[in-house]
Amino acid sequence: MSRPFTPKVLTANDLLRGDVVWLTEAGDWTRDMARAELIEDEAHAQIRLIEAEAQNDRVVGAYLAEARAGARGPEPVHFREAFRSRGPSNYFHGKQAESDHV
Amino acid sequence: MYDYTDFDDAFLRARVAQFRAQVERRISGALTEEEFRPLRLMNGLYLQLHAYMLRVAIPYGSLDGAKMRQLADIAERWDKGYGHFTTRQNIQFNWPELRDVPDMLAALADVSMHAIQTSGNTIRNVTADHFAGAAADEIEDPRPYAELIRQWSTDHPEFQFLPRKFKIAITGSPNDRAVTRAHDIGLRMVRKDGATGFEVIVGGGLGRTPLIGPVLRDFLPVADLLPYLEAIVATYNLLGRRDNKYKARIKITVQENGIDTVRALVEQDFAARRAAFSGADQVLLAEIRARFRRPEFVTAPTDAFEAAYQADPVFRSWADTNLAAHAAPGYAIATVSLKAHGATPGDATARQMRVLADLAEAFGHDELRVSHEQNIVLPHVHKSHLPALHARLREAGLATANIGLISDIIACPGMDYCALATARSIPIAQQIATRFEELKLEHEIGPLKLKISGCINACGHHHVGHIGILGLDRAGVENYQITLGGDATETAEIGTRTGPGFPADEIVPAVERLILAYLSSREGPEESFLMAYRRLGMAPFKEALYGEGRQRDAA
Ligand code: HEM
Ligand code: SF4
Numbered sequence: 001m002s003r004p005f006t007p008k009v010l011t012a013n014d015l016l017r018g019d020v021v022w023l024t025e026a027g028d029w030t031r032d033m034a035r036a037e038l039i040e041d042e043a044h045a046q047i048r049l050i051e052a053e054a055q056n057d058r059v060v061g062a063y064l065a066e067a068r069a070g071a072r073g074p075e076p077v078h079f080r081e082a083f084r085s086r087g088p089s090n091y092f093h094g095k096q097a098e099s100d101h102v
Numbered sequence: 103m104y105d106y107t108d109f110d111d112a113f114l115r116a117r118v119a120q121f122r123a124q125v126e127r128r129i130s131g132a133l134t135e136e137e138f139r140p141l142r143l144m145n146g147l148y149l150q151l152h153a154y155m156l157r158v159a160i161p162y163g164s165l166d167g168a169k170m171r172q173l174a175d176i177a178e179r180w181d182k183g184y185g186h187f188t189t190r191q192n193i194q195f196n197w198p199e200l201r202d203v204p205d206m207l208a209a210l211a212d213v214s215m216h217a218i219q220t221s222g223n224t225i226r227n228v229t230a231d232h233f234a235g236a237a238a239d240e241i242e243d244p245r246p247y248a249e250l251i252r253q254w255s256t257d258h259p260e261f262q263f264l265p266r267k268f269k270i271a272i273t274g275s276p277n278d279r280a281v282t283r284a285h286d287i288g289l290r291m292v293r294k295d296g297a298t299g300f301e302v303i304v305g306g307g308l309g310r311t312p313l314i315g316p317v318l319r320d321f322l323p324v325a326d327l328l329p330y331l332e333a334i335v336a337t338y339n340l341l342g343r344r345d346n347k348y349k350a351r352i353k354i355t356v357q358e359n360g361i362d363t364v365r366a367l368v369e370q371d372f373a374a375r376r377a378a379f380s381g382a383d384q385v386l387l388a389e390i391r392a393r394f395r396r397p398e399f400v401t402a403p404t405d406a407f408e409a410a411y412q413a414d415p416v417f418r419s420w421a422d423t424n425l426a427a428h429a430a431p432g433y434a435i436a437t438v439s440l441k442a443h444g445a446t447p448g449d450a451t452a453r454q455m456r457v458l459a460d461l462a463e464a465f466g467h468d469e470l471r472v473s474h475e476q477n478i479v480l481p482h483v484h485k486s487h488l489p490a491l492h493a494r495l496r497e498a499g500l501a502t503a504n505i506g507l508i509s510d511i512i513a514c515p516g517m518d519y520c521a522l523a524t525a526r527s528i529p530i531a532q533q534i535a536t537r538f539e540e541l542k543l544e545h546e547i548g549p550l551k552l553k554i555s556g557c558i559n560a561c562g563h564h565h566v567g568h569i570g571i572l573g574l575d576r577a578g579v580e581n582y583q584i585t586l587g588g589d590a591t592e593t594a595e596i597g598t599r600t601g602p603g604f605p606a607d608e609i610v611p612a613v614e615r616l617i618l619a620y621l622s623s624r625e626g627p628e629e630s631f632l633m634a635y636r637r638l639g640m641a642p643f644k645e646a647l648y649g650e651g652r653q654r655d656a657a
Contacts (some may be wrong), residue, residue: 016129016200018154058132060149078578080517083526084151088518090446091527092198093182094152 009033009067010052011084012059020095021059021072022083023052029058029059031095033085034073039064056094114211117218121145122204129200131201133420144224147203150519156195156203158210158217162230162248162272163191163472163479165215166457170470172213174455180206187440187448187454189474189512189563190269191229191255196519218256223257224262225335231273231280235396236435236481238427240296241291244274247327253386254328260632263334265342266350268335269307272300276592281474282306283314283594284566286332286352290592292321298595300321304334304364305356307352308560312596316361318368326376328383333372337364397467397482399430410489419545424553425488433460434485436466437509437534438495439502443539444532447513448476457498465491474563475512507544508552508617509535512563516556516573517580523556525573525580525606530554538617547617549630551590566590569616570597570631571609582609584616586643587635598640600647612647621644 010023022036023031030036039045044063052062066077076082087094119289121141128138142148146157173193177185180202181195188194198206202646210216228248235243249268255261261268271285282288288303299321306315322330334352344350349358410417426435438458441447443450450458458478462470465487467650471479483491495501504510514520516527531554538544553567557574566569570585581603588597604612617631619642624634635643 014147016201018149018198019152056134057129060135079580080151080523080575083517087152088528089526090518090532091182 005040005045007067007074008039008045009036010039010045010048011036011063011065011081011101012052012062015058015060018029018060023048023062027051031065032073032077034070036058036067036074038067038069038074110214111211114216115208115212116214117145117203118207118211121207125200125204132139133509142203142626144218145203145207147198148521150196150515150521151523152515152519153197154200155519156198156206156217157188158215159195159227160191160193160215161246161252161470161472162228162234162622163232164230164234164245165472166468167463167470167471169213169215170455170462171213171458172209173460174452176206176209177455179209184451186515187450187472187476187478189476189514189561190227191232191472191474192227193472194515196515223266223268225251225258225261225264225268225270228252228255229269229271229280229285229474231275231278232471232475233426233435233481234274234471235394235469236428236433237275237277237279238429239534240429241293242274243273243394244289245292246387246394247289247324248272249394250383250387251331251392252330252332253390254383260332261339262484264335265355266347266352268338268352270317270331273630277590278590278594279473279588280564281563281594282562283592284308284312284590285315287331288315289327294321297323299328300643302330302334305353305361306353306594307353307524308563308565309351309434310348310558310560311351311353311357312560312565314594314596315353315358316356318361318365318436325384326372329375329379330368330372333368333375335555336371336375337367341367345554360483367513370474391408397469399433399482400484402432402484403484404432407485410492414489414502416496416503417489420501421488422507423503423507423545428482430482432485434483434488436478436480436483436488436491437473437505438500440477440500441504441510441535442502443504443535443536445511445532446528447511448497450478451516454498457494457563459502461491461494475510477510504544505521506549506551508547508550509544510539510551511535512551512553512567514555514562516554516562520556520561524558524560524575525556525582527556527573528553528573530571530573530582530609534613537610537614541614543621546627547621547631548627549632551588551632552613553588563590564588566594567597568630568635569613573602573614574603576603580606582606584609584612584647585615586640587632588633600640600644602648615646616643619643 025037067074271280272289273280290301302319303315304318468482511531513527517523554571555562555564566588583603585597589595626630
């Protein structure tokens with residue numbers, strides 16, 4: 001029952017701030033989803049997940065989330081990931097209000 | 103208000119110091135997340151979608167100006183300048199950073215507040231009727247009992263690892279404003295042969311298996327409260343399932359074993375415990391009663407109120423919806439709506455919190471309550487002060503006259519904040535409130551409880567809303583399911599699903615069709631939505647939602 005692998009990004013919450021971060025190709029964490037690594041290979045995804053889980057002192061709750069290639073970089077597929085990349089809809093808070101993408 | 107003792111203070115300080123050390127060990131890497139998670143949850147700290155969230159208990163919903171002002175300071179200093187009041191009489195801060203949380207807890211301890219047992223499989227913050235100590239229909243103030251339960255349950259060694267979370271609600275009135283029938287234990291004060299006691303309800307709850315709790319004991323003398331509660335929780339601790347998280351709440355224990363078996367076991371345990379209770383609980387109860395300072399109510403004319411009521415239609419509209427009958431002559435209970443049309447239900451800015459603190463001190467015998475309906479109550483306002491109070495509320499954007507109406511919506515944080523959510527709830531609440539404000543219909547519609555949850559956990563109480571809305575994820579799209587006929591009061595009922603759900607852009611029109619169907623078929627304005635539903639049943643509402651038998655397949 002092997003399904004074709006669909007592209008993913010590796011995401012988590014930052015330990016100190018609690019906000020959403022994504023893993024880049026270089027292996028560090030970004031607050032801008034577009035800079036995340038779009039993982040298109042299943043074996044590589046598993047390696048990335050293990051690496052991320054090992055970074056227990058930097059991030060919490062790492063997982064692989066569906067993503068697709070967009071104009072700027074990876075984009076969310078599911079609405080939950082869209083909200084995570086943006087922030088709440090009732091206030092202009094969270095990612096949408098931050099320009100300090102690192 | 104109740105004054106905490108030095109013992110309570112030392113206990114809180116010790117807990118803050120302990121948590122500070124745990125946070126440091128987490129940041130240094132000495133603790134893994136798996137080790138740290140239960141420790142942070144014990145202190146009310148969750149990790150949500152966009153940030154950490156700190157949940158602070160407001161025991162039985164009571165606080166004073168100093169506490170409210172401290173919440174405002176915390177919101178400004180360590181959060182984004184606002185707080186969210188919840189259906190469990192807690193306040194949640196949505197944006198704290200991990201390093202700051204111990205300081206936030208220390209600031210809370212400065213005003214005898216904390217986040218203990220707001221999470222985890224323990225006895226949670228005891229909730230009470232938000233009109234407690236003020237309501238005209240009250241037999242007795244339930245808060246001394248709630249405080250007794252709080253002291254007994256806090257760090258109770260036998261009950262730190264229950265099969266699942268455990269929630270107790272209490273009311274001193276026959277009219278149930280505390281949703282006692284949807285709690286693990288509900289206590290409703292009743293009188294029998296001149297004595298006061300509690301009707302004890304067990305095994306109610308919402309969530310994935312919504313159940314109205316059956317009565318375990320129809321009359322429990324007040325003096326037997328603690329040994330009886332202990333017998334219930336001890337019975338549950340042994341009998342409750344630990345193999346399946348979804349079957350672990352006491353409601354399932356009661357459902358699987360039957361109320362009669364549970365009753366027999368509780369009574370058996372109770373007999374032994376009753377004998378072992380030396381009477382220390384009664385001494386403690388007497389001390390607690392003495393520490394609950396009752397306001398010194400004044401006798402004064404209410405002419406200013408009558409004059410404003412006649413002269414000012416805006417004040418009159420607010421008075422008609424937001425005031426409730428007080429036990430003391432000349433007084434009223436004023437509910438301050440945190441549901442301005444289009445705002446987030448239950449949110450208050452730091453500035454608004456300070457205004458509420460000032461007003462409580464100036465006009466309200468320094469008392470405030472948080473209601474499970476996510477509003478703030480000034481329980482003791484002399485009627486002569488109401489016009490001035492109303493004017494100050496207006497300046498602060500707090501004078502919305504909609505208590506009990508369709509825009510007085512309970513909504514959980516949903517997917518705007520909550521990591522467990524399957525859909526958003528806040529924007530739906532905002533849109534419904536805004537729409538009915540445009541239609542200028544809500545006063546004509548009259549009493550209506552609309553409640554929204556962002557997932558099956560039902561934090562927004564949707565099952566007991568006259569209209570309930572549940573947000574779900576249907577194949578990657580937000581979808582909203584409607585239930586009708588729920589009731590949170592002493593005539594509690596779980597609502598019934600209407601049929602297939604609606605996408606986000608169709609849910610507001612669907613609610614509008616329901617309301618128009620009600621307005622066109624009610625016998626008159628005295629027949630509320632719930633009464634009409636009970637008389638007419640589901641058919642006309644289904645027709646309004648789905649039209650001419652055009653039933654779609656289940657979404
Ligand atoms: C935002 C983080 C929250 C999380 C992670 C959370 C989690 C949960 C879960 C898992 C349940 C189901 C428990 C069960 O049935 O065993 C539940 C129920 C409930 N929660 Fe929350 N909740 C959150 C926020 C809130 C808020 C903001 C409120 C108040 C507005 C609230 C009040 C309740 C109530 C009243 C219930 C249903 C009553 C019952 O326990 O049966 N929760 N929550
Ligand atoms: S009902 Fe679901 S979405 Fe809403 S707060 Fe509770 S757990 Fe979160």
